[in-house]
Amino acid sequence: MRRLLLALALALLAAAVALPAAAEELRGLIDALGRGTFADREKAIAALAGSGEPAAAPVIEALGAGNLYVRTGDGAVLLARGSALVDPLTNAAAGSVSDSGIERIRVNNRLRRAIDAALGSLTLLSPDPATRLEAAAAVFKSRDPGALPTLEKALAAETNPEVAAALGEARAAALLFSDASEAEKLEAVKVIRARGDREALSLLGMVAAQGPGPVADAASSGVRAIERVLAVWEAGQNVWYGLSLGSVLLLAAIGLAITFGVMGVINMAHGEMVMLGAYTTFVVQEAIRSTAPWLFDASLLVALPLAFLVAGAVGIAIERGIIRFLYGRPLETLLATWGLSLILQQGVRSIFGPTNREVGAPSWMSGWFEIGHLTITHNRLWIIAFALLVFAGLSLVLRRTSFGLQMRAVVQNRNMASAMGIRTPWIDALTFGLGSSIAGIAGVALSQIDNVSPNLGQGYIIDSFMVVVFGGVGNLWGTLFGAAALGIVNKFLEPYAGAVLGKILVLVFIIIFIQKRPRGLFALKGRAVEA
């Protein structure tokens, strides 16, 4: 008992003596972060992480977040809290970020990786499971054998199965790059192989390249096994990408399916309606940013009706002002709308400038989730849903409303419709306006994935015509299937043939297809065709 007490007292004494010394040492390690080249700083980070001090983690984290500053006078490294600077160890106030002689410590990619690895090994024992999960992922990437003892400790204490699995993978990764025994390494290869994703593949590839031996053999057989599984997922991924591209094509083309498909107007300014929709989104977002930033997530919902109205109004103005004089003269219509598209582009360029405008993504459209090895991004998912919604809405308008009925009547037999009391000129104007409005709301969606620049529309006009012609002029279902088919074919060709050749092949395919079926996928039948 006395011995124990004595030991305790000695330990306390040692701690009391060591504390200032340790603090001094830690300060030296921290101050090293502000000196030298990037390579020196990388070493400083590793040294600081190696100290195992709990005070080190927040400092390294601040470095990664760009919140660490150095006072050039004495080389002291300071931590920023907002714009105030504090001493990283004592929390004593130390001036402000904007003081003279205060410089931010710069990081580059190498340092960022070192920071991640250091934070990983420092936070493996954090009480928060989400932090532990992140730490495990970071160690998996860094494969630092030095983290092994901590990993073992963390694994032994871990109760959360998800974190435990991640820790196990991190341990396996670190083991493979340590001097562990062959049996242990073979076991580790199995663990990594079971993980089965691209990172596992990358890791096993590295192990396989390390040279001959049973471990490398096991790793390369693991690489082959993972590649086989991933190849299947890749096909799924291509279908998804194809659908996603198809939804974009559908959005761009569906308005044209009305103006060109139903009315027969070759509207070269269709793309510019899409552009107007995108710029409406930009204006709405700017207004929201300056007046009500908390509304930002709803900006697209606000922009949708506005884009509908703006593009619709411009569409009606075009129909009333130009196109109604040119019905039945396709060549003149083509030239007039082509000129119009140039005027609209240059108009937007003069008002908003030639450079791209930034349209932000609301939080619910950012990020991604995974199904198996399939990565699905939120914005693409929303765009597919939105395209289908627009399609359904438009079909309803055409089939179930009196406006839709009148529209179809005018298209099928103008004289008869007129005789029945339908004001055909107004129906023409409204139909054209509807097609343009749909293009406008397509612009809201496309602003999320493409440049908002005056040239936005040009990129879509050819594709839109392609989809409408391929799908069958005058048929909405044709547009839907045409867009999806072209999207998927394109995405399957791209990885093999490259984007340029892929596009050419698709065009060749369409030309041949149109030769065989001049009226497209879903040909209209009946009297309307002969009219």
Added chain:
Amino acid sequence: MTFGQSLKTGLIGACVAAGFSLAPLPAAAQSGGTIKVGILHSLSGTMAISETTLKDVMLMLIEEQNKKGGVLGKKLEPVVVDPASNWPLFAEKARELIQKDKVAAVFGCWTSVSRKSVLPVFEELNSILFYPVQYEGEESSRNVFYTGAAPNQQAIPAVDYLAENEGVERWVLAGTDYVYPRTTNKILETYLKSKGVKDEDILINYTPFGHSDWQSIVAQIKKFGSAGKKTAVVSTINGDANVPFYKELANQGIKAKDIPVVAFSVGEEELAGIDTKPLVGHLAAWNYFQSIKSPENEAFIKQWKAFTKNDKRVTNDPMEAHYIGFNMWVKAVEKAGTTDPDQVIDALIGVSVPNLSGGYSTMMPNHHITKPVFIGEVQENGQFEVVWKTPGLVVGDEWSDYLPDSKDLIADWRKPLNCGNFNVKTGKCGGKGA
């Protein structure tokens, strides 16, 4: 500008002009008390996004020079034309500038194809073109001064940086499908192979202009990057296609820490249209960044913001190239005492003016200039932070040493060589190429 100043420069100008009055002056260029300067940048069409800024910067530089009293005692008069991103129209407009407006020099073009389109016009009518954009090299014309980077002033240092500092062993060369990316990638491919990179570690990918659906290509890059070797993307993707490309990288969670992208056509201006938070750490190689601290640069940025009356306007590398090119031209005209193209062309070689990164750039006999090379990382505020620079200035190498057709060629427009494609092996002017 004070009256005294202008009078003084005016007098000097008049004396100098009188001294050369026997030389056959291009009369109209100096008549009416002004010297005309042509600005040949697209103000409409696809390239307007990049070129409009250069037109503005030229107007600013000319205004500034006029405040200092002009050149040779005469005011400069800008003549702006719009070739509308239409390559044949570039040639027409260039002819119009030289023949109708009788400009003393032209500052213009962005894409290589527009430069190739105007080149015969400048050679036929013997005028001067300053070309401010990084390009693929493999050209040297007596009438063109290349103030942008040649491949060895941008692409090769960038690849060296990645290999040495990031330990990259596997390369994706992604570009837009036209002459600049194709030639640059050919040079890079040969260069990488000469450094021992294997065939299977290089992936070359081309996309059409304005490509907007990057999903499968980014997935392909991700796949290529998971072979157990550090991978980087060298991007010569041009113009509008960049925004969706970077958006897709962010979407698929490719971080600069894992697969860095180094771009040769993405500057401050291009980043202005993107949310850069997910892109922090991606790289660009240029000879100038807005974030570079030097008194000249601070003054230039201030002047630019005042000129455009917009505090958010950014500066970029081709703007610096025009700044250098314009000052070189002014200096050479003052040295020659005339705007006569032949004399100015001879006077330009060896002219040295301050660049914006705190040093001097000199016009070399091959009509390319010396420049420092910087590697910058994208920051959250849409600016670049320099993480590496070449120790000294790099001389633009017009004929790449890494292409079999051009490795024996040099350009030297001084007498007695006076040749844009001198073959050092055969000792004859007129090798392959231009």
